[in-house]
Amino acid sequence: MKSLYIVLLITIAWTSSLPIQGQDSINIGTRHSLFSNILNEERMYWIYEPEKQPGKEEKDYPVLYLLDGDVFFHSVVGFTRFFASSRVSSLPPCVVVAVLNTDRTRDFTPTSSAARRDGSIQPGDTPKGGGMKAFYRFLTEELRPEIEKKVSANGRNFLVGHSYAGLFTLQVLLDYPESFDTFMAIDPSLWWDQGIYLKQAKREAHKKDFTGKQLYVAFATQQRPNVKLNQFSLADSLKVNIIPDMENQHLHVIYKKFPEEMHGTVALPGIFDGIKSLFRH
Amino acid sequence: MKSLYIVLLITIAWTSSLPIQGQDSINIGTRHSLFSNILNEERMYWIYEPEKQPGKEEKDYPVLYLLDGDVFFHSVVGFTRFFASSRVSSLPPCVVVAVLNTDRTRDFTPTSSAARRDGSIQPGDTPKGGGMKAFYRFLTEELRPEIEKKVSANGRNFLVGHSYAGLFTLQVLLDYPESFDTFMAIDPSLWWDQGIYLKQAKREAHKKDFTGKQLYVAFATQQRPNVKLNQFSLADSLKVNIIPDMENQHLHVIYKKFPEEMHGTVALPGIFDGIKSLFRH
Numbered sequence: 232m233k234s235l236y237i238v239l240l241i242t243i244a245w246t247s248s249l250p251i252q253g254q255d256s257i258n259i260g261t262r263h264s265l266f267s268n269i270l271n272e273e274r275m276y277w278i279y280e281p282e283k284q285p286g287k288e289e290k291d292y293p294v295l296y297l298l299d300g301d302v303f304f305h306s307v308v309g310f311t312r313f314f315a316s317s318r319v320s321s322l323p324p325c326v327v328v329a330v331l332n333t334d335r336t337r338d339f340t341p342t343s344s345a346a347r348r349d350g351s352i353q354p355g356d357t358p359k360g361g362g363m364k365a366f367y368r369f370l371t372e373e374l375r376p377e378i379e380k381k382v383s384a385n386g387r388n389f390l391v392g393h394s395y396a397g398l399f400t401l402q403v404l405l406d407y408p409e410s411f412d413t414f415m416a417i418d419p420s421l422w423w424d425q426g427i428y429l430k431q432a433k434r435e436a437h438k439k440d441f442t443g444k445q446l447y448v449a450f451a452t453q454q455r456p457n458v459k460l461n462q463f464s465l466a467d468s469l470k471v472n473i474i475p476d477m478e479n480q481h482l483h484v485i486y487k488k489f490p491e492e493m494h495g496t497v498a499l500p501g502i503f504d505g506i507k508s509l510f511r512h
Numbered sequence: 513m514k515s516l517y518i519v520l521l522i523t524i525a526w527t528s529s530l531p532i533q534g535q536d537s538i539n540i541g542t543r544h545s546l547f548s549n550i551l552n553e554e555r556m557y558w559i560y561e562p563e564k565q566p567g568k569e570e571k572d573y574p575v576l577y578l579l580d581g582d583v584f585f586h587s588v589v590g591f592t593r594f595f596a597s598s599r600v601s602s603l604p605p606c607v608v609v610a611v612l613n614t615d616r617t618r619d620f621t622p623t624s625s626a627a628r629r630d631g632s633i634q635p636g637d638t639p640k641g642g643g644m645k646a647f648y649r650f651l652t653e654e655l656r657p658e659i660e661k662k663v664s665a666n667g668r669n670f671l672v673g674h675s676y677a678g679l680f681t682l683q684v685l686l687d688y689p690e691s692f693d694t695f696m697a698i699d700p701s702l703w704w705d706q707g708i709y710l711k712q713a714k715r716e717a718h719k720k721d722f723t724g725k726q727l728y729v730a731f732a733t734q735q736r737p738n739v740k741l742n743q744f745s746l747a748d749s750l751k752v753n754i755i756p757d758m759e760n761q762h763l764h765v766i767y768k769k770f771p772e773e774m775h776g777t778v779a780l781p782g783i784f785d786g787i788k789s790l791f792r793h
Contacts, residue, residue: 257541309587
């Protein structure tokens with residue numbers, strides 16, 4: 232009897248010491264992790280699910296996969312909520328999955344390369360990168376099935392990435408166009424491996440089928456004193472040499488430049504504008 | 513003994529049925545409410561507090577008061593987190609307080625008026641609005657002391673509003689420039705009461721002291737077919753007739769136009785750009 236009292240008291244004390252996720256806390260998602268056999272490591276991810284509408288029947292949602300996810304999660308969840316409730320947009324409520332990094336250079340780049348941004352290779356530069364295909368397989372063969380066990384997904388999938396993750400997004404579109412429906416690449420690192428993406432895309436894009444797919448691609452073009460990048464001409468090359476081939480193969484493309492943004496600030500304005508532009512009423 | 517077992521079982525069942533705010537949930541804030549004696553009604557607000565940095569001593573934060581708060585809370589929390597951790601920005605981690613509406617027309621407008629956007633008054637139009645001063649008093653005399661009991665505030669305060677709330681923000685700057693440090697007014701409804709703000713500002717701005725204060729003001733200027741607004745010329749009038757008087761009185765002003773945004777989409781790009789522009793490194 233006495234021990235039962237003690238158990239009861241401990242239970243009550245434990246209960247009341249827990250912060251309760253009640254009316255008073257604003258929750259935007261849940262943290263999860265998954266051991267990837269493909270990558271041979273534990274991977275963290277976060278899920279935002281739209282609130283169920285009381286009285287309405289349960290809905291299925293598109294899933295937006297957000298790379299470099301922890302940095303942009305709060306804002307992008309905010310954007311999807313804003314557009315899903317706005318008359319100016321046709322975006323439905325979306326699940327947002329933030330994929331957290333372990334080694335983003337490895338995961339997002341298609342080749343192993345020692346070349347710098349300007350294309351040069353200096354003595355002592357060692358090759359890095361090249362894990363794009365393995366990370367793509369993790370995303371689609373391991374993570375997506377986990378997500379689809381947890382949320383009401385409707386089978387439409389968006390892929391959103393900035394910088395190296397923007398390059399990854401373009402590479403997935405080129406290599407596996409069937410794998411997602413909407414691709415958003417913000418200031419993609421086209422300089423990787425001396426511009427290898429543009430070369431491969433020139434050879435292959437005109438043979439692919441992009442029917443029903445859409446791409447938003449944006450570049451930060453703010454000029455900065457003492458910074459000389461080849462990103463600007465690579466951005467133009469994508470527009471002039473690659474996008475027409477993709478459009479001929481039925482890709483819907485929106486291409487933008489952001490003259491007031493630089494690489495470090497363009498991700499969020501780009502994602503906002505991408506959603507706005509792709510999902511207009 | 514039996515009844516004690518039942519209590520224990522109920523306690524355990526109740527405990528396990530509660531969603532626990534543990535490691536697995538991503539929390540961005542807490543919901544609160546306050547009875548306002550000034551407004552004679554219950555008012556809801558949400559608070560986001562930056563995570564404490566383990567190992568670092570506890571810091572004090574500026575407080576960003578976000579009007580129409582529930583619509584923009586997730587995104588603006590995301591923006592402050594992004595800039596506070598970015599090398600391109602001098603923004604420190606901020607507390608964000610979302611103020612929720614009951615009657616935004618009443619609270620955000622400085623006068624009672626029956627005039628429409630184009631300045632006309634049609635038969636049957638009835639006056640509305642005029643509660644700006646009462647809402648200002650609620651914000652600064654009732655809400656702010658509550659906030660400062662709950663968070664580690666450093667005494668610096670930002671006021672952020674869009675549309676009617678943008679007009680409110682400009683009106684607070686004009687009438688009570690000492691009350692906040694940074695003012696962000698996104699597409700403010702300068703047309704209210706046949707442009708009364710511009711008239712009052714022309715009479716009074718040159719007599720105020722704005723030392724140490726800063727204003728970001730932005731307008732959506734996307735042209736739309738079949739929509740004729742006088743907002744564009746009012747935006748120009750603010751720039752030409754009012755802002756120079758304010759700058760002479762030591763206000764730091766950043767004025768922007770967003771030709772790719774309309775009234776319904778400019779709030780978030782405007783707030784992002786406002787933080788970026790005001791808190792540059």
